[in-house]
Amino acid sequence: MIAELGLAVLWMAAALAVLQLVAGALSLRPATAHLAGVVRPVAILQGVLVACAFAALIWLFLSTDLSVKLVAENSHSAKPFIFKLAGTWGNHEGSMLMWVTIMSLAGGFVALIEKRLPENTLIATLAGQAFVSLGFYAFLLLASNPFERLPEPAPEGAGLNPLLQDIGLAFHPPTLYVGYVGLSIAFSFAVGALVTRDVGPAFARAMRPWVLGAWIFLTLGITAGSYWAYYTLGWGGWWFWDPVENASLMPWLAATALLHSCSVLAARNALRTWTVMLGVVAFSMSMVGTFLVRSGILTSVHAFAVDPTRGSFILALLAIYIGGALLLFGLRASTVTEGARFAVLSRESSLVFNNVMLCGILGIVLVGTLYPLLTEAMGVKVSVGPPYFNPVSAVFAIPMMLVMAVGPVLRWREDKGGRITWQVAVPALVSAVALLAVELLFAPNLLPALGLALAPGLAVASVQPLVGRNLRRTPLPIYGMVIGHLGIAVALFGMASEGAFSTERLAAMNPGDTQQVGPFKVTLQDIGPVAGPNWTALEATVSASYAGGTATILHPQARTFANPPGNRTESALLTRWNGQLYAVLGEEGDDGRWQMRFWWKPFVPMIWYGGALVALGGLLALLGRVARDVKRLVAIDKIAYRRERQGR
Amino acid sequence: MSDPAPKKGPGLAVWLPLGLFAGFLALVIVGLYWPADREVSSAFIGKPLPTFDLPPASDDRPGLATAQFKEGGKPRLLNVFASWCFPCKVEAPQLAALAQQGVEIDGVAIRDRKEDVAGFLKQYGNPFKRIGKDDLSQVQLAIGSSGVPETFVIDGKGIIRYQHIGDIRQEDIPLILRKLAEAQ
Amino acid sequence: MRGLLLALLALFSLAAPLSAQDMLPPAPYAYKQLADPKQEAKAQALMETLRCLKCQSQSIADSDAPMAGDMRHQVRTRIAQGEDPEAIRQWLIERYGDYVSYTPQVKPITWPLFAAPLLFLALAAFLLRGRFRRRKSA
Numbered sequence: 001m002i003a004e005l006g007l008a009v010l011w012m013a014a015a016l017a018v019l020q021l022v023a024g025a026l027s028l029r030p031a032t033a034h035l036a037g038v039v040r041p042v043a044i045l046q047g048v049l050v051a052c053a054f055a056a057l058i059w060l061f062l063s064t065d066l067s068v069k070l071v072a073e074n075s076h077s078a079k080p081f082i083f084k085l086a087g088t089w090g091n092h093e094g095s096m097l098m099w100v101t102i103m104s105l106a107g108g109f110v111a112l113i114e115k116r117l118p119e120n121t122l123i124a125t126l127a128g129q130a131f132v133s134l135g136f137y138a139f140l141l142l143a144s145n146p147f148e149r150l151p152e153p154a155p156e157g158a159g160l161n162p163l164l165q166d167i168g169l170a171f172h173p174p175t176l177y178v179g180y181v182g183l184s185i186a187f188s189f190a191v192g193a194l195v196t197r198d199v200g201p202a203f204a205r206a207m208r209p210w211v212l213g214a215w216i217f218l219t220l221g222i223t224a225g226s227y228w229a230y231y232t233l234g235w236g237g238w239w240f241w242d243p244v245e246n247a248s249l250m251p252w253l254a255a256t257a258l259l260h261s262c263s264v265l266a267a268r269n270a271l272r273t274w275t276v277m278l279g280v281v282a283f284s285m286s287m288v289g290t291f292l293v294r295s296g297i298l299t300s301v302h303a304f305a306v307d308p309t310r311g312s313f314i315l316a317l318l319a320i321y322i323g324g325a326l327l328l329f330g331l332r333a334s335t336v337t338e339g340a341r342f343a344v345l346s347r348e349s350s351l352v353f354n355n356v357m358l359c360g361i362l363g364i365v366l367v368g369t370l371y372p373l374l375t376e377a378m379g380v381k382v383s384v385g386p387p388y389f390n391p392v393s394a395v396f397a398i399p400m401m402l403v404m405a406v407g408p409v410l411r412w413r414e415d416k417g418g419r420i421t422w423q424v425a426v427p428a429l430v431s432a433v434a435l436l437a438v439e440l441l442f443a444p445n446l447l448p449a450l451g452l453a454l455a456p457g458l459a460v461a462s463v464q465p466l467v468g469r470n471l472r473r474t475p476l477p478i479y480g481m482v483i484g485h486l487g488i489a490v491a492l493f494g495m496a497s498e499g500a501f502s503t504e505r506l507a508a509m510n511p512g513d514t515q516q517v518g519p520f521k522v523t524l525q526d527i528g529p530v531a532g533p534n535w536t537a538l539e540a541t542v543s544a545s546y547a548g549g550t551a552t553i554l555h556p557q558a559r560t561f562a563n564p565p566g567n568r569t570e571s572a573l574l575t576r577w578n579g580q581l582y583a584v585l586g587e588e589g590d591d592g593r594w595q596m597r598f599w600w601k602p603f604v605p606m607i608w609y610g611g612a613l614v615a616l617g618g619l620l621a622l623l624g625r626v627a628r629d630v631k632r633l634v635a636i637d638k639i640a641y642r643r644e645r646q647g648r
Numbered sequence: 649m650s651d652p653a654p655k656k657g658p659g660l661a662v663w664l665p666l667g668l669f670a671g672f673l674a675l676v677i678v679g680l681y682w683p684a685d686r687e688v689s690s691a692f693i694g695k696p697l698p699t700f701d702l703p704p705a706s707d708d709r710p711g712l713a714t715a716q717f718k719e720g721g722k723p724r725l726l727n728v729f730a731s732w733c734f735p736c737k738v739e740a741p742q743l744a745a746l747a748q749q750g751v752e753i754d755g756v757a758i759r760d761r762k763e764d765v766a767g768f769l770k771q772y773g774n775p776f777k778r779i780g781k782d783d784l785s786q787v788q789l790a791i792g793s794s795g796v797p798e799t800f801v802i803d804g805k806g807i808i809r810y811q812h813i814g815d816i817r818q819e820d821i822p823l824i825l826r827k828l829a830e831a832q
Numbered sequence: 833m834r835g836l837l838l839a840l841l842a843l844f845s846l847a848a849p850l851s852a853q854d855m856l857p858p859a860p861y862a863y864k865q866l867a868d869p870k871q872e873a874k875a876q877a878l879m880e881t882l883r884c885l886k887c888q889s890q891s892i893a894d895s896d897a898p899m900a901g902d903m904r905h906q907v908r909t910r911i912a913q914g915e916d917p918e919a920i921r922q923w924l925i926e927r928y929g930d931y932v933s934y935t936p937q938v939k940p941i942t943w944p945l946f947a948a949p950l951l952f953l954a955l956a957a958f959l960l961r962g963r964f965r966r967r968k969s970a
Binding site: 378506590 | 857858865880883888893894896934936941944949953959
Binding site for chain 2: 373379
């Protein structure tokens with residue numbers, strides 16, 4: 001009953017999307033302009049209906065309704081509650097429904113609260129949103145129906161892949177999707193603006209909070225995914241430039257560039273073409289990413305269960321949407337007049353540089369990810385991995401970060417070098433001292449050394465915009481910028497530190513044996529069995545003492561799941577202010593000794609604290625802008641009310 | 649303060665994104681509809697067998713060494729297998745058929761215990777002249793084999809001539825025979 | 833209670849392996865580090881750039897697959913014998929092709945990979961060439 005209801009509601013929502021598109025398109029013509037009034041309510045209703053469909057699917061998973069094919073293939077009655085819930089989107093169909101839900105809810109939200117744009121631009125935006133949604137509705141309803149029933153209810157479900165049975169599944173996909181799919185709003189805004197030829201500061205101001213919102217979630221989602229991979233895969237790696245990881249990074253790079261571009265357009269009426277193009281590119285990258293992940297075209301540890309027919313469908317959607325949007329861009333962009341000009345040394349030009357560098361990294365990641373496909377078409381297999389991506393992305397990232405240090409203190413339009421001497425000299429000095437110290441004390445490899453040297457300078461530089469300001473009256477968006485850039489410096493420090501200072505210890509141990517791992521003395525005390533809700537495990541009791549201090553007990557486990565059968569290690573982490581001890585229990589050897597793996601990773605949590613800081617910066621900026629808009633609207637309302645009273 | 653009259657936008661560059669996307673589409677269409685196979689072929693075809701000397705994996709058969717491949721002057725098959733490998737069981741009848749036709753087959757047992765090899769041979773037959781025990785996958789790595797089962801055609805001079813990845817099916821037998829003939 | 837748990841564990845372990853796995857222990861140096869930390873660092877750096885042939889997309893340094901363990905054993909023993917890491921990489925590439933190395937080799941088929949960053953920089957410069965023609969308004 002619930003499944004049929006969910007499907008019915010989904011069809012209704014799809015029908016509403018058609019209505020939204022048709023009414024929106026027709027309302028642009030004078031003869032049928034009255035249809036414009038239909039579009040907003042329809043968009044809101046569409047969002048509500050899809051949310052109901054998603055709720056229905058969640059219900060089916062929570063109640064483990066085994067008559068539904070998706071539940072039977074992916075869930076199990078003995079699964080813990082949180083994984084029944086998260087398992088809703090731990091599969092292709094469910095995550096596709098989540099995609100469509102977020103898209104419709106975002107569109108509905110725009111329809112509900114967006115009042116700053118000229119109405120026809122907004123209608124064009126909503127029509128665009130409906131147009132893109134329709135393709136995904138079609139995909140969902142025709143090729144990936146999540147509500148399909150089995151002819152007979154299954155006796156028991158197949159269960160969820162053990163690697164996914166982790167709290168990370170509850171957090172990482174939803175945040176990532178809100179980010180990915182939230183960028184569709186920017187896409188629709190860009191398309192709407194191209195259609196109505198309305199690319200200006202008002203457009204940028206309207207688009208900015210939506211971009212910020214999506215970007216914040218995307219940052220959080222990627223950060224969470226990196227941390228999840230780090231602690232669950234059992235080897236301490238946090239980024240591998242795997243095709244699926246790259247698929248999430250590419251929209252982020254485009255969205256970061258878009259964010260900055262938007263601010264320039266809003267403040268200075270410059271970078272119009274860039275902003276519109278990035279608006280299109282960001283969501284295009286989301287769609288490309290979802291294609292790469294679901295079509296099976298690239299080998300990846302993260303890939304969904306593969307089905308080439310799905311790939312064909314999504315490919316067709318890509319061709320229509322991205323091709324169409326880029327065609328529109330080509331046709332209309334040349335008529336977008338260039339905005340205000342600016343000098344080489346100016347805030348605008350540093351942001352242009354930023355854009356170019358981010359797009360450079362985006363291009364490199366795209367080329368590197370797709371390159372094996374290209375060579376395979378010629379019959380040769382190659383692998384492109386971290387040894388390529390790390391140095392090549394650094395080629396673009398390092399100059400970009402240098403400019404990031406200086407850009408925020410530059411004046412708009414034109415600035416003089418002499419004015420910012422201190423702001424350049426102080427961070428440069430800090431970095432030079434850091435570089436010297438790092439080289440003399442540790443002499444690590446080149447990239448980690450550069451990162452360790454750059455990070456402190458960047459941190460100092462990111463706080464500089466606050467110097468000389470009245471801190472109580474500084475607008476929130478400025479704090480947002482400071483914290484966001486500081487987050488980059490912190491993350492960079494974590495990454496470089498992990499690369500330079502990690503120590504690994506592999507040892508075959510008997511209970512009672514002790515090993516030295518960096519500053520830690522670890523003793524294996526005991527190995528014993530333990531049971532969980534749907535798993536059993538061998539658990540090691542390890543006592544770890546830092547530089548002779550009091551011992552902490554860690555419990556790394558090797559878990560065995562039954563439904564479906566599989567093994568997974570549960571690493572044990574000990575987090576201190578200056579790093580993490582990472583402990584993994586391996587196999588028992590023939591001689592009865594246990595294979596233990598330990599890492600001491602100095603400052604590695606900074607990577608994810610940095611990511612969280614970046615997202616926090618975005619949040620502050622968003623709150624600041626929203627607060628200002630609300631104040632402005634309230635003030636406008638008050639003035640209008642007063643005028644009305646006086647006029648009477 | 650007035651700016652000079654704004655000039656027209658970026659010109660032909662606006663078509664760049666579409667052009668790049670078209671290239672992407674072309675690439676991806678090829679990758680989707682004419683996918684390359686997922687197997688990793690050996691790059692060592694045409695090179696001489698590396699020097700190795702493996703202990704016997706079975707009590708009934710001698711171990712395997714490189715020198716033996718140059719003795720007979722005849723092309724032979726080298727079958728990389730293991731008792732824990734399911735497709736190896738599936739290809740056992742085909743190997744028996746080849747052996748019956750006079751093809752000489754040597755085996756390399758990857759990461760296998762003697763008792764498990766013995767059990768496997770008892771249950772599925774023993775077409776091998778010699779079987780080497782490769783506990784550390786050394787020979788496997790040295791000839792570019794990336795999994796089990798794989799079968800190599802080695803000519804009379806000890807040069808690797810052909811690699812068949814996966815189990816040998818009925819329809820593969822003529823091909824194997826032809827490759828053996830070509831290696832004369 | 834412990835006995836029951838151990839029995840349950842044994843039951844589950846029997847049920848668990850669906851993929852064919854061998855019964856032999858890992859190779860000696862699959863999970864053992866070299867005694868000399870400098871050599872181990874060289875070995876680790878190399879292993880992080882070699883691809884596990886039986887995995888979806890992992891380096892041999894990050895994989896528990898037996899073949900990855902055997903490859904790690906090869907790398908470590910060769911480094912201990914004094915071989916140069918790049919020579920070991922070439923040895924593997926001779927056998928498995930460029931696929932086994934995550935570091936793309938500079939060859940005719942990979943030159944676009946290396947040219948791409950330069951190309952993008954050139955493109956950026958080209959796109960920005962008209963931007964800064966006038967520094968100050970006359």
